[in-house]
Amino acid sequence: MKFAKIRQKAKRGWELLHDGKRALILIGTGTCGRSAGAHDVLQAFKKTLKKHQDIKCNIVEVGCMGLCYAEPLAIIFKPGKSGICYGRLTPDKATELMESYLVNDRIVLDNALGSVDEGSIKGLGVLSDTAVFKPQVRRILKNCGFIDPTNINHYIAN
Numbered sequence: 001m002k003f004a005k006i007r008q009k010a011k012r013g014w015e016l017l018h019d020g021k022r023a024l025i026l027i028g029t030g031t032c033g034r035s036a037g038a039h040d041v042l043q044a045f046k047k048t049l050k051k052h053q054d055i056k057c058n059i060v061e062v063g064c065m066g067l068c069y070a071e072p073l074a075i076i077f078k079p080g081k082s083g084i085c086y087g088r089l090t091p092d093k094a095t096e097l098m099e100s101y102l103v104n105d106r107i108v109l110d111n112a113l114g115s116v117d118e119g120s121i122k123g124l125g126v127l128s129d130t131a132v133f134k135p136q137v138r139r140i141l142k143n144c145g146f147i148d149p150t151n152i153n154h155y156i157a158n
Contacts, residue, residue, distance in 0.1 A: 007156050014157035020079050023057040023102050028073040028145060030064035036071035037090070044091035045074070048098040055102050065145030067113070067132065073145070075116055076101060083116040085127050 017024065025045055029038045045059055067073055070087030074094065077083040078101060086097060088111055100106045107121060114127030127133060147154035 010153035010156035024077040025059045026062045026075040029061040032068040033071045038072035041072045041089045041094045044094040048095045063144045063149040085113045086111045087113045
């Protein structure tokens, strides 16, 4: 198979993951996240998703974004809304976020670090405008925290 075909297939998979029809939760499970309890938070997200089978959601483990001080981290994208990055999560907080935001459409700003795109969320700034990210120009690590580091297709698609 030629690389162009492989890339086309990878992009198709990436587009399906980000099609805007399903919620998407990216959870940082790099070394810093794991040492801060990300695995327990991941399990809470999965358990809550099983409980609410009407929620259409993909959960993807991603690498470190560079906010190790705020681990465990998760970014929640709801169809038609800006993604919200949450830090210092616990399993209870993960459950609360899913039930409040994905089930009841109520944005929770507790533990919110910022939105991850230019969309406006009342009372919340854009993550790239924070003191940590504003002076950075990410090139090589720009996808860290947004792709699954164990899935080569995520890399190829981007």
